[in-house]
Amino acid sequence: MRRLAPYQTGLWLAEYLDIRCQLCRRYRSTPQSKLLQYQEQSSQYKLSEPSIQTALKKRSFLTHIGSRANSCLSSGLLCAHCHNDMTWLPRPFEVDIAPSISLSIQASTYYEYPIRQAIRAFKHQEDMTKLSLLLHAIRQLPRPHGCHRNNSVIIAMPTTSQRLVKRGFDPVSILSAQLSKHWHIPLWQGVKRIDDTVSQQGLTRAERLSNLDNAFAIIEKPPKKRLLLFDDVSTTGASLQALARVFVSFEHARKINTKSYRNYHISAYALAHGNQM
Template structure:
């Protein structure tokens, strides 16, 4: 029997057992289907059962969803954080740009939750971040057979220092939500330093040749994911490495450089107050 990571048990308890909102702790949390319905116009068609079964599979999971699930946030807190930022683009090659879509703005309370999760390993913030990730629009036409999620890789040194990889944990949850597998065919080179506190020019310089492909991507659609896209420099560098696989892997030397369709997603970006 496969063992669950400690944070997975906490997420299960937060979503299916705890009836209080994970943010305000005052109001009852609201089921995801009800939150989704509130975004639809009165003339919109009803939510198809298939949309729910993409997340809750199997008879037991459907029973839990129908009878126990309360969601993670109340409707009031949900509407307070789910202001979807406008997508933005960064150049990855001549005549080619990478579109980046974030799930929410990098404002309170998301900013504080991300910092506590990343730097203090505060897993109590994970339910809030998971709720925000679920607001990302599913990539049109992507499914488990034609697309993979590429999480922003970290270095072994940072992994040892931090003790866990926050982006990978978030990417696993996004993979489960979209039912699209993760792919770990990119390695981050160790000489780069942390991006925090750097200007955009310094970020780009720091990330030159920071990523190397260790294998050929298995599908054409690559969905890049990072936790925070401050300027998009990290996703831009990763996109450049994936856009031209022939320069990184000998096995891909015969592949055209424009073979892959790239799009990028992040948990948070920018501020709605600027």
């Protein structure tokens, strides 16, 4: 039998053995069939029912455990109240990446209590039982219109080798891999992050932008025209802005130096948006 990775074990424990809501922890979680009924009454800013049905069908890597086990353990992740709160997508916000060019950033939820605590526990305490909740939030992101596996790639926010060694795992890579499965769009890892930058947490917007000067380097040409950038938490959008600017510069250089110019379309997505203070 194949051994499960730690994050897979966390998914199993959270989704199948804990009947309390993974957000508020006060109420029993609601079966997914009932959550779909609540979703039918959603507003225009919420996802459509077919999108939710697709997301829920993919919510577990253990659906093969059998119908009997599923019927006994189908308690869901969230109570109806928390599920409805999470399905309200924040409005996209924009940052400038070049003259007359802006980057649209769409988050799946706000970086507020209690999702903030779940993200922190996952990132800083390696609490893998929170991963299923974060994936539930990510699956609220609607796939960008017109994007598919043949014309798009997902680019996860790169981490430094120093931070990877210190933390022992890369949270953004794990989350982006699940987003890749949900959208059926491949990941691309042709960007690296320079080690001489410091953590963005606690910095002002001006300090964040200054800290990210020359923080990224493209190591190979992007294979697709549409580039979907992804980060776990976007506070001011500075990290995604800096990453997008690298591709704009790369694009401009190729336009000057070669006739095989590719006009990239860049958009950005995040698990959560808000203040990290």
